[in-house]
Amino acid sequence: MxxxxxxxxxxxxxxxxxxxxxxxxxxxxxxxxxxxxxxxxxxxxxxxxxxxxxxxxxxxLNLLLKRCHGNTHDDIHYFSALSTEKGQNFLVKENIHLPFFQNCWFAPVVSGPCNGLLCLHDAGKVALWNPSTREFKILPQSSVQRPSSVDSTSFGCLGFGFDSKTDDYKVVRFVTNYFKENEEEGFLPDWNHQVELYSLKNDSWKEISVPEAHPYGSPLFNNYINGFYYWQATGDSDYRILSFDMANENFATLPLPKFGGSLAQYYLQLLDFNGLLGAIVYPREGTEKSFDLWVMNGSWTRQFSIESVSGVERPLGFWKNGELFLEGSNHELVLFDPATRELKNLGIHAYQNTMQLIPYVESLVPINGRSEHEEHIIRQPAGRY
Structure with a gap:
């Protein structure tokens, strides 16, 4: 025209x-x-x-669910990618197999996410994973020297985070050395601790000072918050919180919230709550649970309480509008809405206490690794497990 x-x-x-x-x-x-x-x-x-x-x-937000269907060495932990689209009720989109960890008895412990990256570890095996770009990096073995007369070494708690000063991602790991008896050398302690730090920029480990408090347990939630990683820890005579500053590479301690009970009666799990350190407290016994959320903002304050939720075992994480993901008493994934007190069964099951929910945002951050395909990571459509 x-x-x-x-x-x-x-x-x-x-x-x-x-x-x-x-x-x-x-x-x-x-x-x-x-x-x-x-x-x-x-x-x-x-x-x-x-x-x-x-x-x-x-x-x-995207959602990954780590889970397992049994409790034998042949039962492999894997990740399920859940749909977050409206109306799809968190359906499983695909299941993801990580062969690097398939022979590990306790499966990979997940630290993070940090800027969309996950750190996976079990015993001495450590890897970084960007599930958005599907890049996977197996970290090198530590070159930190062990003391003489070491009989064996075990790898304990680990933290993962970002150093904004140097634009670097770091992994801090606690190591326990066990000594063999040697009469000629006289008395030796049964064990000692070391702490080592990995830098993604340098692709290497180094030794750093050991803090007075020692962390324990595996995180259920994301314990990395604004440049710091947090663990529950024990001191000389009490329980406390240990923090690690990724930029300054030093440790500090904080008190636990005074929630009116003891850790023999209650579970306490640390988490990131809207960019602040939080702690969710709930009773160890019974399937009717109450959940108290404490937040550290200069001092500990109780943010809110959720009373008397029946048929549930433990919390798995908060969702966008304050809903709480929980593991039901039949080991299914459920979603609880505190506003309406509706408890919705999402139809996803796992062996007891193997579920871990990981919300993360997509990330383009490179980790200088290899593609999932090169590492033989398998993604299969839902229904194949």
Whole structure:
């Protein structure tokens, strides 16, 4: 038709990057081949930070569920990716097998997420994983020297976080050395502790000072909060909270909240609650539970209580509007809405106490690893397990 002509509109580069930073990782992965400029831009720290900020601002959370169907060495722990789309009721989209950990009795413990990255570990095996870009990195063995006369070494609690000063991701790990008896050397302690720190930038471990308090247990929630990692710990005569500053690489301690009971009667689990250190407290006995949430903001204050929820065992995490994921007494995943007190069974089961729920935002952060395909990680559609 006369009067019509082709028109090409050129958008400013800043506007293009702003639009792209709001897209999911899957789309950005495809768009890398559009032009070299886009490909290189997606790999910059500025773009990945902008992309993550947009996901956080819009509360675009993804969900992974770690679980197992039995309690023998042949029963493999795996991850299930759950749908977070409205109306899909957290259906399992796919199941993810990690062969690197399949011979580990206790399965990988998950630390994080930190900027969309997960740290997985079991005994001496440690790996970083970006489930969004599907990049997986097996960390090198530690080169930290052990004391002489060491008979065996065990690897304990681990923390994972981000050092904003150096733009580096770090892993801090506690090690226990056990000594063999040697009469010629005289009296030796049965064991001692070491602490080692891994830097992703340097791709190496180093030894750091051992704190006075010693951490214990495995985290149920994300214990990394704004540059610090937190553990429950024991001191000389009491229980406390141990923190590690990822930037300054030093430890400090905090008191537990005074919740009116003892740790013999109640579980206490640390967690990130809206960017503050939180602690959720609930009774060890019974299947009718009450949950108290305490928050540290200069001092501990009780944020709220959820009273008398029947048929549940333990909390698994909060969702977007304050709903609480719980493990039911029949070891199914349930969602509790405190406003309506509705308890919804989501139809997902696992062996007792093997479920761990991991909400995370998509991330473009590179970890200098290899693709899931190269590490033989298997993603299978739901229904294959």
């Amino acid at each position: 006369q009067g019509w002509s082709k028109c090409r509109i050129e958008l400013p580069e800043t506007v293009v990057m702003e639009i792209l930073s709001k897209l999911p990782v899957r789309s950005l992965t495809r768009f890398r081949c559009v032009c070299k400029r886009w490909c290189s831009s997606f790999q910059t720290s500025h773009f990945s930070t902008k992309h993550q900020h947009n996901n956080l601002k819009n509360n675009n």
